[in-house]
Amino acid sequence: MSRADVEACLREGHPDIEARMREPWSDLETDHATAFARQRDGAAFGIWVFLASEVLFFGALFLTYTAARLANQEAFAAAGRETNIVFGTLNTAILLTSSLTMAVASQAADKGLFRRLTLWCLAATAVFGLAFLVVKGFEYREDIEKHLVPGAHFALSQAPAQIFFGFYWLVTVVHAIHLSIGIALVTRLAVMGWRDVDFLKENPQVEVTALYWHLVDVVWIFLYPMLYLPGRSG
Amino acid sequence: MSTTASPTGLADPDELDLRLPVSYLADGHSVRSWLLTTDHKRIAILYAVTITLFFFIGGAAATLVRLELATPEADLLRADTYNKLFTLHGVVMVWFFLIPSIPNTLGNFLVPLMIGARDVAFPKLNLISWYLNVGGGSLAVAALLLGGVDTGWTFYVPYSTVFSNTWVSLTVLGVFTTGFSSIATGVNFIATIHLLRAPGMTWFRLPLFVWAMYTTSLMFVLATPVLAVTLLLVFAERTFGLPIFDPARGGDPILFQHLFWFYSHPAVYIMVLPAMGVVSELITCFARRKVFGYSFMVYALVAIAVIGFFTWGHHMFTSGMSPYAALVFSFLSFVVAVPSAIKVFNWTGTLYRGQVGFESPMLYALGFVGLFTLGGLTGLFLASIPVDVHVQDTYFVVAHFHYIMVGASVSAYFGGLHFWWPKITGRTYPETWARFAAILMFFGFNLTFFPQFIAGYLGMPRRYHAYPPEFQIWNVLSSAGAAVLAVAYLMPLGYLTWSLLFGERATNNPWDASGLEWRTTSPPPRQNFFGSPRIQGGPYNYHPEGVAPVHDQPRLPSRGSLT
Amino acid sequence: MSEEAESKSTETPGALWRRNLWVWAALMLLLALSTWAAYWPYGRIDTAVGFGIAGAKTALVALVFMQLKHASGLVRVVAACGLFWAAILFALTLADVLSRMANR
Numbered sequence: 039m040s041r042a043d044v045e046a047c048l049r050e051g052h053p054d055i056e057a058r059m060r061e062p063w064s065d066l067e068t069d070h071a072t073a074f075a076r077q078r079d080g081a082a083f084g085i086w087v088f089l090a091s092e093v094l095f096f097g098a099l100f101l102t103y104t105a106a107r108l109a110n111q112e113a114f115a116a117a118g119r120e121t122n123i124v125f126g127t128l129n130t131a132i133l134l135t136s137s138l139t140m141a142v143a144s145q146a147a148d149k150g151l152f153r154r155l156t157l158w159c160l161a162a163t164a165v166f167g168l169a170f171l172v173v174k175g176f177e178y179r180e181d182i183e184k185h186l187v188p189g190a191h192f193a194l195s196q197a198p199a200q201i202f203f204g205f206y207w208l209v210t211v212v213h214a215i216h217l218s219i220g221i222a223l224v225t226r227l228a229v230m231g232w233r234d235v236d237f238l239k240e241n242p243q244v245e246v247t248a249l250y251w252h253l254v255d256v257v258w259i260f261l262y263p264m265l266y267l268p269g270r271s272g
Numbered sequence: 273m274s275t276t277a278s279p280t281g282l283a284d285p286d287e288l289d290l291r292l293p294v295s296y297l298a299d300g301h302s303v304r305s306w307l308l309t310t311d312h313k314r315i316a317i318l319y320a321v322t323i324t325l326f327f328f329i330g331g332a333a334a335t336l337v338r339l340e341l342a343t344p345e346a347d348l349l350r351a352d353t354y355n356k357l358f359t360l361h362g363v364v365m366v367w368f369f370l371i372p373s374i375p376n377t378l379g380n381f382l383v384p385l386m387i388g389a390r391d392v393a394f395p396k397l398n399l400i401s402w403y404l405n406v407g408g409g410s411l412a413v414a415a416l417l418l419g420g421v422d423t424g425w426t427f428y429v430p431y432s433t434v435f436s437n438t439w440v441s442l443t444v445l446g447v448f449t450t451g452f453s454s455i456a457t458g459v460n461f462i463a464t465i466h467l468l469r470a471p472g473m474t475w476f477r478l479p480l481f482v483w484a485m486y487t488t489s490l491m492f493v494l495a496t497p498v499l500a501v502t503l504l505l506v507f508a509e510r511t512f513g514l515p516i517f518d519p520a521r522g523g524d525p526i527l528f529q530h531l532f533w534f535y536s537h538p539a540v541y542i543m544v545l546p547a548m549g550v551v552s553e554l555i556t557c558f559a560r561r562k563v564f565g566y567s568f569m570v571y572a573l574v575a576i577a578v579i580g581f582f583t584w585g586h587h588m589f590t591s592g593m594s595p596y597a598a599l600v601f602s603f604l605s606f607v608v609a610v611p612s613a614i615k616v617f618n619w620t621g622t623l624y625r626g627q628v629g630f631e632s633p634m635l636y637a638l639g640f641v642g643l644f645t646l647g648g649l650t651g652l653f654l655a656s657i658p659v660d661v662h663v664q665d666t667y668f669v670v671a672h673f674h675y676i677m678v679g680a681s682v683s684a685y686f687g688g689l690h691f692w693w694p695k696i697t698g699r700t701y702p703e704t705w706a707r708f709a710a711i712l713m714f715f716g717f718n719l720t721f722f723p724q725f726i727a728g729y730l731g732m733p734r735r736y737h738a739y740p741p742e743f744q745i746w747n748v749l750s751s752a753g754a755a756v757l758a759v760a761y762l763m764p765l766g767y768l769t770w771s772l773l774f775g776e777r778a779t780n781n782p783w784d785a786s787g788l789e790w791r792t793t794s795p796p797p798r799q800n801f802f803g804s805p806r807i808q809g810g811p812y813n814y815h816p817e818g819v820a821p822v823h824d825q826p827r828l829p830s831r832g833s834l835t
Numbered sequence: 836m837s838e839e840a841e842s843k844s845t846e847t848p849g850a851l852w853r854r855n856l857w858v859w860a861a862l863m864l865l866l867a868l869s870t871w872a873a874y875w876p877y878g879r880i881d882t883a884v885g886f887g888i889a890g891a892k893t894a895l896v897a898l899v900f901m902q903l904k905h906a907s908g909l910v911r912v913v914a915a916c917g918l919f920w921a922a923i924l925f926a927l928t929l930a931d932v933l934s935r936m937a938n939r
Contacts, residue, residue: 061310062384062391062468067804076467079907080393084463086910087493090917091455095497097921098531102505102516104925105932110522127870131863134892138859141900142851155848188521189513198522204514208505252901259892262866263885267873271881466909494920526935530928581923585931594938597931 058241081242085249096257099212103205103264110198117194117202118268120186125177126266129170130258136166137255140224144248150239153231157238160228163251167221174214206265213261216254223247292802295698295795310395311798313696316381318402323369323377324765326409329416330364331761333357338720338754341747346738354737355422356438362425367447368409370677371539374546375492376405376457378688379485381696383461385789385796386482388470388805393463401456408450415439415446424735426536429517429528433509441510444503451500454542458492461485470788472807476570479787479811480563483570484549487577491538491545495581499535502528526591533584541580543677544644545573547684548615551637554687555619557785558634559626562812565618572611572618579608586655590664598657605655612648616641631783632706636687639714640680647675650725665735667746668728671721679717686713686764693768694778698795701771705763713760719753786813858899865892 055070063077107114143159146152185193187207188200227247231238238244296313299305306314336357340348349357380398384391392398415421421443423432432440465478465486478486505528508514517523556563563569585593585601619641628634650672653659663669690710694700727746732739739747781790792801869888875881898904903914 061395062389062393065390065799065804066468067471080463080467083466083910083913084394084459086913087459087462088455090913090920091459091493091497093917093921094494094924095501097924098498098501098534101925101928102501102527102531105524105527105928106516106522108929108932109524109936113522123870123873127866130866134862134866135859137862137896137900138855141855141858145851145855145902146848149846151846152848152851155851188515197520200515200521201518201523204508204516207512208508208514208516212504249901252896256893256896259896260886260889263869263873263882263889267869267885268882270873271876271878490916494916498924524932527928527932530931534924534928581920582927585927594931594934596934597927600927600930 078240078242078245081246082249085246089249089253092253096260099205099209100260100264103209106198106201106205107268110196110201113194113196113198114202115269116196117199117206118265119270120184120194120199121206121266122177122180123266123270125173125180126262129173129177130262132166132170132173133255133258136163136170137252139163139166140248140251144244147238147241147244153235153238156244157228157231160224160231164221164224164228167217167224170217171214171221174210209261210265213254213257216257220247220251220254224251292793293797293799295793296798297698297795299798308399310391310399312380312384312392312395312398313796315398315402316377316379317696319372319376319380319405322402322406322409323373326364326368327761329413330361330369331758333361333364335754335758337361338751340737341739342751344739344741344744344747349737351737352422353420355424355735356416356420358735359421359424360416363412363421363443363447364409366425366539366677367450368405368412370543370681371450371454372405372457373543373681373685374550374688375461375485375488375542376401378481378550378685378692379461379488379546380457382692382789383464383482383485384468385792385800386479386787387465387468387473388788388801388807389464389468390799390801392460393468394460397456398460401453401460404453404456405450408446408448408453411446411449412443413446415442418442426532427503427506428532429506429509429525430519432506433517441507444507444510448500448503448507451496451503454492454496458489458496461489462493465489470805470807474807476567477807477810479549480552480566480569480573481546481549483573484545484552487573488542488545490577491542491580495535495538495542498531499539502531502535505531526588526593529588529591529593530584533587534581537584537587538577538580540673540676541576543681545576547640547644547681548573550684550688550691551619551640553785553787554633554637554691555622555641556812556814557691557783558629558631558637559623560629560814561622561624561626562814562817563618564621564624565614566810566812568614569618572614575611576608579604579611583608583655586660589657589660602655602657606652609648609652609655612644616645616648630707632703632710633687633691633783635707635710636683636690636713639710639717640683640687643675643679643683643714643717647672647679650675663728665733666728667724667732667734670734671724671728674721674724679721683713683717686710689764689768691783692789693771694782695789695794695796697772697775698778698793699771699775700778700782701775702767705767709760709763709767712756712763716753716756716758716760720750720757721753723747723749723753786811855899858895862892862895865895 055074056064059070059074060077063073063080066073066076068076139159139162143156143163146156146159181187185191186203188204192200192203194200224247227238227241227244296311299311300309306318309315309318336349337354340346340354346354380392383389416439418439421436421438421440423436423438423440427440427444432444465482469478505516509516509518515521515523517525517528519525552563552569583601583605585597586605589598589602650668654663654669654672687710690701690706723746727743727750728734730743730746732743732746778794780792780794782794783790788805788807789796791805865888869885872884872888873881875884897914903911906914
């Protein structure tokens with residue numbers, strides 16, 4: 039939704055704009071509608087800058103993986119065969135679907151339409167996120183039973199396979215932490231939106247949360263071929 | 273002093289003492305009103321207090337190091353205590369003093385004032401950033417109290433992951449936490465400068481200090497996450513036994529150095545770009561000249577911020593990195609010197625035919641230009657592979673980066689502090705003392721670090737508590753200089769505190785400077801300005817466009833008790 | 836997209852879903868394809884296909900779900916900066932890693 043749209047629909051009359059203005063945007067020397075639009079732009083811009091920062095965060099992790107895999111291709115193929123592709127694929131499907139519901143929720147809230155749809159989509163997003171964590175939990179249990187934790191009792195003979203699983207554990211846990219933060223943010227929006235009829239309408243927090251959620255999804259999209267697909271054909 | 277309407281001003285730079293709202297300092301006196309504030313000016317003060325604390329912790333460690341090095345034998349400290357002290361010095365000074373120094377104190381205070389905004393874009397995030405910084409600092413100091421760390425500030429693997437039996441994990445966690453404080457500040461400044469500029473404040477009317485903060489924020493946002501990951505990997509390998517860099521299992525320790533320096537080389541620019549911004553403001557004001565080549569100053573800042581990301585490999589020439597990659601990094605390191613040189617020439621060009629005054633901030637600024645030039649040129653020595661192989665891990669390197677990080681950055685920080693002190697506190701300080709401290713700092717600094725160039729070139733390695741006796745003369749000179757430098761750093765603590773309590777009230781614009789931040793009261797009110805500022809001209813309006821100052825015109829006297 | 840031109844009064848839940856569901860369907864197809872492709876006996880080509888598909892999925896999520904397609908120029912520049920700086924990190928580090936491997 040472009041800024042002109044927001045301004046136009048705001049001018050049609052939302053007496054509660056003033057209540058939603060935050061410092062320092064409320065002091066801008068324009069009418070409330072324009073100032074509110076700039077506040078929304080600011081929130082979206084801020085989260086995008088943060089996401090660029092996250093790209094570097096996960097980019098550095100992926101680079102570590104890439105360099106280690108280039109140097110130890112056979113061990114990585116052998117280690118990649120040990121991960122559970124069923125859990126991995128299922129979780130990828132779950133997260134992609136959660137991104138769909140999140141996108142619908144964000145677009146509906148963006149135009150101030152369909153409060154019930156927004157609420158249901160937010161709830162579904164949070165549930166998909168939890169489902170991902172549950173599947174991941176089962177997968178972790180299986181990994182531990184198969185001795186896939188680096189250390190003295192590691193299952194595979196090739197030493198560099200431990201690097202693969204060192205990366206596996208670190209990156210999936212970091213991803214799960216990001217996802218848990220996402221679930222908390224989405225749940226918060228759903229609860230606030232359920233209590234307060236006007237809360238979700240045009241609230242920049244929905245867009246910000248959605249953008250963060252999609253980034254966590256994108257990270258998993260790359261983790262899928264890194265962790266689950268190597269060595270399947272061999 | 274004429275009070276004609278200035279193109280950037282609200283109205284009258286002279287103090288109008290009627291109907292003024294209370295200043296931000298008087299707006300609440302409780303502890304709560306400080307610790308829960310969202311006022312960018314108060315958060316700047318909070319940062320100033322904490323970084324001062326960290327500065328003296330790091331300084332104390334350096335003092336002990338210099339005392340030990342006064343004699344060739346190990347008489348004061350054991351080897352392992354010495355290792356912990358230089359690590360503490362490095363960790364605290366880099367992450368808890370230098371990185372936040374100018375951006376989070378002067379930057380927080382001045383960016384909204386300079387662009388005519390009421391506050392930063394996300395005031396709560398700004399406060400959270402301070403708490404993250406304090407939290408990270410507390411973890412690092414806790415590690416110190418529990419027994420210290422001996423890896424050096426670089427945490428090189430495999431020593432930090434496999435061998436060191438000290439509090440590496442806790443320290444690394446502290447630095448990790450404070451990294452997010454940097455990212456939060458970066459996001460905040462970028463959004464503020466993009467979206468909250470006052471009407472008429474176009475990009476090419478921004479003061480160079482704001483440009484410096486903008487480019488620094490870019491580096492905060494794009495470099496710091498890589499440091500966070502690097503330290504997280506060290507933490508995971510130590511704490512959970514997840515091998516990533518372990519050479520025994522096929523890992524690559526050089527990869528750690530790539531990731532670490534991808535952040536830590538730009539971190540040098542995070543320290544020096546803000547300093548360049550401060551110095552640009554100071555030199556124009558005290559030379560009464562428009563800055564020479566404003567647009568090239570801007571392009572140079574952006575160029576340093578971008579090219580600075582391409583050069584990290586020059587820290588790794590002797591690490592076992594591929595010689596082909598080393599050649600590429602060496603070339604790129606020479607490239608980044610070009611915009612730095614442009615800036616030095618432009619500052620010099622600004623002084624040309626200016627009516628140069630030697631007030632204390634200007635003394636710091638001129639000191640900066642000299643020390644930065646020396647530090648930068650020795651950087652070129654180190655960027656060329658043959659010289660670097662000769663002096664790698666010697667005191668030559670130590671001297672080089674102290675010229676940039678201490679000589680340049682800390683001088684600029686003190687210069688900026690003295691320049692904006694009347695605006696920040698509403699008080700003036702004794703100018704004679706300030707000039708004396710500035711000169712003493714310059715001499716003390718050179719006495720401390722110039723001998724280290726020589727000792728390093730002759731082959732004295734860094735990070736040893738004992739050394740062959742032929743190096744003693746250089747170390748005695750250096751330790752003597754450190755004593756002078758310590759006095760020079762303690763003096764401002766004394767007279768600035770005195771000025772807080774007994775200093776004369778400052779006028780709104782004691783230096784007769786042109787920036788927007790001087791067009792409000794000293795100290796400013798909570799909302800920064802009375803009414804909404806509109807900007808009608810470029811920065812540094814010290815004389816009409818295209819006109820050189822008349823040579824024999826007497827220098828305009830500054831008002832107040834500052835001169 | 837044509838829906839963008841519609842005024843908000845004609846926006847229906849159906850239109851909202853239609854606009855996003857095809858992306859979800861495409862994502863699922865790509866997921867199935869990449870799982871299948873991993874079992875092809877072509878060695879390195881499998882890996883390339885896997886990451887190529889990941890790139891395609893990311894493009895879909897970023898352009899449609901994250902609305903980068905309709906975002907302001909400023910936001911696009913920010914997204915591009917993230918990718919560009921990650922590219923610097925990858926290119927220069929791998930330049931070293933690969934040339935060391937080639938000379939081993």
